[in-house]
Amino acid sequence: MKKVFLFGIGMLFLISCNSDDGPVQTPTEPIIPVADFSASETDVETGTIIDFTDGSQHASSYEWTFEGGDPASSTDKNPSVTYNTSGSFSVSLKVTNDDGDDTETKAGYINVTDATTPPLAAFTATSTMIETGESIEFTDTSTGSPTDWAWDFEGGDPDTSTDQNPTVTYTTAGTYTVTLTVTNADGSGEEIKTGFITVTDPVFAPVADFSASATTITSGNDITFTDTSANEPTSWAWEFEGGSPSTSSEQNPTITYNNFGTYSVTLTATNSAGDNEMTKTGFITVDMQTASYTVTFTSNWNATNHPINFPANDHFSAAVGMAHKPGVTFFEDGELASDGIENMAETGTNSPLDSEIGAIVSAGNALSFVNGGSLPNGTLERTFTLQVTEEFSFVTFVSMIAPSPDWFVAIENIGLFDNGEFISNLTVDAISYDAGTDSGPNFTSANDDTDPAEPISLITTAPLGNGSTVNPPMAFFTFVRN
Structure with missing residues (x-):
């Protein structure tokens, strides 16, 4: 193989050496470019971007011309052009290389029409919260130049409209939707605002009023008050003269x-529109409670309980007294005895004391004079009936210790009404007093008036006292409610 290769080279050398004119050169044919192009689309709406693609042969540079385009020219091989104006536009491409150039023009190649733009619906209202009977003005704020309007007003009057800016009245409370459909040559658009309008009934200031489950009761009982105010108050301020509690913020x-x-x-009833007051004078009448008691006047005086100088014929005079207001009395420890107390304590007679108690009754401070009867010798107890009321619920009774100089037993200012009700059962020790009108030291002492008279005092000395008091008590009073 090497020999053949060397032989070939030698032959070429010989041939070249024998030529008279030197090496022979073959001439080169020129290559002219051929312009051509295409577009991504040729029928578009304004604002569309078209991509152009070079289809030329043998081109090395490009000069584009875009009638109506943006940009209007380009040297890019494959430019992109925006058409913002409607019309029919030509496109031209000139391509060049070292051997020449070529131009391709496509007349009316790009057809641009105005873009179709359906309207975009929108609206506002003068108010979205109103009271029944009021009106609302609706304003179209749609874009895209609508030419027709179709409104739908749920709950409104009218309930539809083709006006651009209608006025609608709402007569029924509720929450309502509004719909607007707008149209132009390019189409339509719709705006729905659900629950857009809130309609409430008008709020008026209350007209206060109330009722009661009863207007006449007996003390200690309850009354339920019911608000009957008009126009729906939302808060209440009650004042109850004489009641418990005396105020309340409850409705009923x-x-x-x-x-x-x-x-x-x-x-006083109140809502967002105002308040109103209603006073009912003397509206509630509370009657006094009354009670009847069986009173037992019991003797505890005997030789065993009080052995010192115990007399014969021991007894108690009639237990007399009254039902009265608190703090009212016809005798008082530390004060001088009245004629009535002196006669009762020395002789057991009650006519002066009857008159003195009668004066207390007449003054409105006691209910009546009460004579419960005496305890003769050997009588251990006597019962009698006593009437009391809530106003006259305190009792005072006195009875002579007989025989004695001027000694007596008493219960004073005993209350039978407590915490809104009468006591059912009560036993009270009788207290032993010296009226201070007779100076006899023993049960059977002769009458010896104390001069001057001394104040009423507790008995503490013999023969009844033990130095500090009389113990056990000389008598008892028991009250049992009937």
């Missing part, structure tokens, strides 16, 4: 009346 409170009397009730 229950009140207890523990004391008799005639009382007013006031209600």
Whole structure:
């Protein structure tokens, strides 16, 4: 193989050496470019971008011209052009290389039409929260130049409209949707606002009023008050004269009346529009409770309990007294005895004391004079009936210790009504007193008036006292409610 290769080279050398004119050169043919192009689309709407693609042969440079395009020219091989104006436009491409150039023009190649733009619906309202009977003005704020409007007003009057800016009245409370459809030559658009309008009934200030489950009761009982105010109040302020509690913010409170009397009730009802007050003077009448008691006056005086100088014919005079208001009395420890107390304590007679108690009754401080009867010798107890009321629920009774100079037993200012009700059962020790009108030291001492009279005092000395008191008590009073 090497020999053949060397032989070939030698022959070429010989041939070249024998030529008279030197090496022979073959001439080169020129290659002219051929322009051509295409577009991504040729029929478009304004605002569309078209991509142009070079299809030329043998080109090395490019000069594009785009009638109506943006940009209007380009040297890119494959440019992109936007057409913003409608019309029919030519495109030209000139391509060049070292041997020449060529131009391709396509007249009316690009057809641009105005873009179709359906409207975009939108609207506003002068208010979205109103009261029944009020009107709302709706304003079209759609874009895209609509030419027709179709409104739908749920709950409105009218319920539809073709006006651009309609006015609608709402007569029924509720929450309502509004729909607007707008149209132009290019299409339509719709805006739906669900629950857009809230309509409420008008709020008026309340007109306060109320009722009660009862207007006349006995003390200690309850009354339920019911708000009957007009125009839907949202808060309540009650005032209950004589009631418990005396105020309330409940709509329908229950009140207890523990004391008799005639009382007013006031209600102030309030809502967002204002308030109103109603006072009913003397609206509630609370009657006094009354009670009947069986009273037992029991003797505890005998030789065993009180052996010192125990007398014969021991007894107690009639137990007399009264049912009265608190703090009212016809005798008082530390004060001088009245004529009535002196006669009762020395002789067991009650006519002056009857008159003194009658004066207390006449003044409105006691219910009546009460005579429960005496305890003769050998009588251990006596019962009698006592009437009391809530107003006159305290009792005071006295009875002479007989025989004695001026000694007596008493219960004073004993209350039978507590915490809104009468006590059912009560036993009270009788207290032993010296009336201070007779100076006799023993049960059977002769009458010896104390001059001057001394104040009423507790008995503490013999023969009844033990130095500090009388123990056990001389008598008892027991009260049992009937």
